[in-house]
Amino acid sequence: MDDARPVDTAVIGAGYVGLTVGACLADLGHRVACVEKDRLKLAALRAGRVPFHEPGLPELVRAAREHGLLSLTDDLAAAAARAPLVFVAVGTPTRGDGTADLSALQDVVEDLSPVATPQHVVVVKSTVPVGTAEWVQGVMAHAGASVAANPEFLREGSAVADFLHPARVVIGTLHDGAARLLASVYRPMQCPILVTDPRTAEMIKYASNAFLATKISFINEVAAICERLGADAAVVAQGMGADPRIGPHFLRAGVGFGGSCLPKDLRALVACARVHDVRPLLLEAVQDVNEATRQRFIDTVESALGGLRGRTLAILGLTFKGGTSDLRESPALDIALRLLDGGAVIRAFDPQVGEEITGHLPQAIRCTDAYDAGEGSDAILLLSDCPEFLHLDWRRIASRVRGRLIIDGRGLPVREVATRAGFVYLGRGDRLPVSVP
Numbered sequence: 020m021d022d023a024r025p026v027d028t029a030v031i032g033a034g035y036v037g038l039t040v041g042a043c044l045a046d047l048g049h050r051v052a053c054v055e056k057d058r059l060k061l062a063a064l065r066a067g068r069v070p071f072h073e074p075g076l077p078e079l080v081r082a083a084r085e086h087g088l089l090s091l092t093d094d095l096a097a098a099a100a101r102a103p104l105v106f107v108a109v110g111t112p113t114r115g116d117g118t119a120d121l122s123a124l125q126d127v128v129e130d131l132s133p134v135a136t137p138q139h140v141v142v143v144k145s146t147v148p149v150g151t152a153e154w155v156q157g158v159m160a161h162a163g164a165s166v167a168a169n170p171e172f173l174r175e176g177s178a179v180a181d182f183l184h185p186a187r188v189v190i191g192t193l194h195d196g197a198a199r200l201l202a203s204v205y206r207p208m209q210c211p212i213l214v215t216d217p218r219t220a221e222m223i224k225y226a227s228n229a230f231l232a233t234k235i236s237f238i239n240e241v242a243a244i245c246e247r248l249g250a251d252a253a254v255v256a257q258g259m260g261a262d263p264r265i266g267p268h269f270l271r272a273g274v275g276f277g278g279s280c281l282p283k284d285l286r287a288l289v290a291c292a293r294v295h296d297v298r299p300l301l302l303e304a305v306q307d308v309n310e311a312t313r314q315r316f317i318d319t320v321e322s323a324l325g326g327l328r329g330r331t332l333a334i335l336g337l338t339f340k341g342g343t344s345d346l347r348e349s350p351a352l353d354i355a356l357r358l359l360d361g362g363a364v365i366r367a368f369d370p371q372v373g374e375e376i377t378g379h380l381p382q383a384i385r386c387t388d389a390y391d392a393g394e395g396s397d398a399i400l401l402l403s404d405c406p407e408f409l410h411l412d413w414r415r416i417a418s419r420v421r422g423r424l425i426i427d428g429r430g431l432p433v434r435e436v437a438t439r440a441g442f443v444y445l446g447r448g449d450r451l452p453v454s455v456p
């Protein structure tokens with residue numbers, strides 16, 4: 020396959036991964052059909068709306084559609100029949116026992132099988148247990164199609180930039196032709212391309228997310244120790260991160276990791292290890308520390324206020340991280356629920372979440388902005404690192420609160436400005452204040 024030649028491509032699943040892959044490939048000049056079977060999502064996309072917050076993606080989708088390079092359909096067979104390159108980017112949520120639910124992928128493979136030909140390369144982008152691409156290869160064997168595992172490393176909130184400027188691309192396949200085709204598609208990204216076998220590629224994805232989760236739990240445990248010793252956890256992280264063997268990323272102490280990937284992939288890896296008689300001691304500890312970190316935040320709120328019952332708490336940020344509208348496995352949401360259970364009154368605001376707040380936290384008061392949330396509150400809890408919170412007028416908030424206390428679960432750089440506005444600021448790794456004005 021000629022490097023420069025555009026490839027007709029189908030991307031199955033138009034979630035944040037599938038739609039990002041589709042729109043970016045179209046942006047690179049390939050003709051892409053994105054296949055989505057959820058009627059509501061498809062209707063929104065066709066009407067020009069991306070039904071989740073992903074910076075830059077709506078613009079990319081619009082431009083690609085205007086150039087006639089991106090189409091949106093629910094007809095998987097027709098899209099795949101026209102496209103030699105088929106990416107599968109459907110969800111693999113957690114089942115009750117922690118393992119990955121592959122039913123969406125199995126449905127796709129079943130639909131693909133009758134239209135597959137020897138010219139087809141089926142690329143598994145979804146995060147799947149080790150051995151899944153081999154299984155897909157087995158199903159496709161009758162048609163002579165090739166299969167590759169090609170895990171994604173896109174972060175929500177920066178998925179477009181991550182796709183176009185990846186740190187690396189991993190291609191797991193036993194077929195030279197498939198490796199060459201995929202390498203040609205990714206060549207414009209000018210990053211290292213690692214070609215390996217499918218099992219290793221699948222494991223690289225799980226190991227990467229597990230390592231990121233490990234870094235976060237590590238620093239959260241260090242922050243817990245810092246709190247007792249009077250050391251500044253943020254500066255400890257800075258000092259550690261300056262060592263290139265450690266690196267500065269994913270060392271921000273907070274309320275623990277959440278989202279649709281890290282917790283799920285960790286559970287799947289733990290479950291998989293146990294099935295194969297490996298006791299994943301470290302990974303189990305990473306999960307335990309993550310749970311303890313949420314509880315430790317709640318304990319801090321409780322100790323700082325002398326109890327939760329009847330206290331009014333302003334929660335700023337409910338998504339699993341700033342810059343997204345995603346509430347899946349959000350530590351903030353879980354903490355809010357536990358605070359409500361403890362008898363607190365919750366006034367909640369998130370710039371990216373509207374009415375959905377009421378669905379998840381029916382007992383909370385949904386506020387229109389941070390100032391409204393602060394009204395009459397005994398403490399402000401920063402639970403998501405939304406960029407909008409960097410520009411708040413803390414004096415205005417101070418004039419509306421009952422107690423001038425900020426408990427920051429995200430390490431936002433607002434200590435100085437909030438302190439100047441008269442707040443006591445308590446970050447992760449800080450000791451409890453003596454008294455709150």
Ligand code: UGA
Nearest residue numbers: 171172173174175269270271273275276277278280339340
């Ligand atoms: C994660 C990985 O970072 C991506 O590389 C991967 O492709 C993606 O999962 C996936 O498997 O699809 P994402 O779920 O978007 O991406 O979120 P992250 O940016 O990794 O953050 C995960 C959680 O860790 C968030 O709750 C975040 O607030 C928290 N976090 C992150 C910290 O508490 N401290 C940090 O220093 C960094």
